[in-house]
Amino acid sequence: MKICGLTSEADAGLLIKYGADYGGVVVFYPKSKRDVTIKEAKIIVDILKKSDIKAVAVTVSPTVEQLYKIQEAGFDYIQIHGTLEKAVYEADTIPIIRAVNISDNNNADKTDDIINTVKEQVEKSQKLDKVAGILLDAGVPGSGKTFDWNSIKELEITEKKLFLAGGLNSGNVAAAVKCVQPDVVDISSGVEYEDVLIKGKDESKVKAFINAVNN
Numbered sequence: 001m002k003i004c005g006l007t008s009e010a011d012a013g014l015l016i017k018y019g020a021d022y023g024g025v026v027v028f029y030p031k032s033k034r035d036v037t038i039k040e041a042k043i044i045v046d047i048l049k050k051s052d053i054k055a056v057a058v059t060v061s062p063t064v065e066q067l068y069k070i071q072e073a074g075f076d077y078i079q080i081h082g083t084l085e086k087a088v089y090e091a092d093t094i095p096i097i098r099a100v101n102i103s104d105n106n107n108a109d110k111t112d113d114i115i116n117t118v119k120e121q122v123e124k125s126q127k128l129d130k131v132a133g134i135l136l137d138a139g140v141p142g143s144g145k146t147f148d149w150n151s152i153k154e155l156e157i158t159e160k161k162l163f164l165a166g167g168l169n170s171g172n173v174a175a176a177v178k179c180v181q182p183d184v185v186d187i188s189s190g191v192e193y194e195d196v197l198i199k200g201k202d203e204s205k206v207k208a209f210i211n212a213v214n215n
């Protein structure tokens, strides 16, 4: 399981306390309330790595300069939403988790187009050696919204690890796993406080989510 959007040493400590496989840190994306500086990220990375938790840099359309800083900070993986530039792919030395964001398909006429686009993106990513995993997520990353899990049933993700993200929480994760059968479940908003003014991860929600996944 992967818990994303860590912003402090305390958040990282919760992953160690309750047991997670991956910890995600948003960098170089100031639009996100979870964005931290690369210096702050490095402190979190060091804590995670000491406990054998894989540290994932969560990015949107990173530049080569940003990639170098991410690699220098010691991240194990880079999660890439948006565009993956050829120059970035060539300069990359760590495994990539390629995010595919699936737009809302509340317009029935557009459903096939959306799914075809997702299929194309997945097929393209599966051919890339440095891509270790494909992350299927809702339209807006980190929004806490789910997408229609049934819409991706026909996707064949055989070569890479499948990460399922988008609006997961302790109440829906069992149904999500049953429907999609991902290798890794990924959560961010679902383990945060109801009161948006309180930053960081809510311990009781982290515990409930991890229990729900393990049982």
Ligand SMILES: O=C(O)c1ccccc1N[C@@H]1O[C@H](COP(=O)(O)O)[C@@H](O)[C@H]1O
Binding pocket: 004, 005, 024, 026, 029, 032, 033, 034, 058, 059, 060, 081, 137, 140, 141, 142, 143, 144, 145, 165, 166, 167, 168, 186, 187, 188, 189, 190
């Ligand atoms: O969390 C963010 O703000 C974010 C910013 C930029 C790229 C990705 C981001 N979040 C990722 O979105 C998924 C799902 O999150 P949620 O559970 O729906 O809140 C997760 O992989 C986050 O790392």
